[in-house]
Amino acid sequence: MIWATVLIGSISAFALKFAGFVIPERFLTTPTMRRVTLLIPVSLLAGLLVVQTFSSGSTLVIDARVVGLGAATVSLALRAPLLVAVLSAAASAALVRYLGWLP
């Protein structure tokens, strides 16, 4: 099942990239279409970000991931590279769990 998901997702991703090279430009460049295409990643990433921080299955929870997200926010505000933000999130979450402050 995971293989099917991986492969179908990969084919879809390639189809979108390839579409831009073969279909006439006017189909994708109406102002509304352009705005939709640029807002979709913003919306999905924001949604994924909070859901993956505050949920466990279909329950809303607060655990060590919140501290990790805080550390990532500080890192990015200080213009740290992506990897530093991710590492600081993992390290701070691991630390508060080790100390037993949050599950």
Place this chain on the structure above:
Amino acid sequence: MTALTPERRRRIIIDAIGIGAATGAYAISFGAISVAAGLSVLQTQALSSLMFTGASQFAMVGVLGAGGGAVTAIAIATLLGSRNALYALHMSTVLRPRGWRRLAAAQLTIDESTGMAIGHQDDPPSSRLAFWSTGVAVFVLWNLGTLVGALGADVLGDPARFGLDAAIPAAFLALLWPRLVSRLARTVAVLSAAVALILTPLLPSGTPVLVAGAIAVTIGVFLTRGAQETDEFGQRAVGS
């Protein structure tokens, strides 16, 4: 008009390798997160070489790891990749590739390669070199980084002990951050986050994000009819 001098050629290639190295380092976290989410090393590697678009890859493993269904995971990953079609439109006018080069160009059309090409758009040969060199450098180092992370996580074991579950939202935040360039983008982000959280106890895993996306993007488009918008590269209208 700036020509593609040997000096400029060298600088573009060095920049490309620099960007490749940075994303390759980031790919280490993707590889680790993917294996922690339950994918095998080979499945993880397939995503990095076949899907090859970071945000979609993180989304797919994030949704699968949180117990979301295959259809939801594919839908979110595909929607996140839709911006690549817009990038490809722009790149097709710059590269005008034919035959196998068109397939290669399509696969290498991602944020970094398109961004670098647009950065050199004053000179078409430089722009083409920037696209190809960045695309190839990121592809090679992204896959290498993925392998290192995937094998590393396989050895480490329990992901929560090392805070790998906290690395997933941090990765989404890092991908979102440079896109929050306009007030519209920030409004849509906050709205999406709020709706997704409210729907989480009510809908199956993964779907709240899709529903929130549909609502927020519709409202965002409605709010800004006729307004000028800048994209994440600070350019007005890629491809025109």
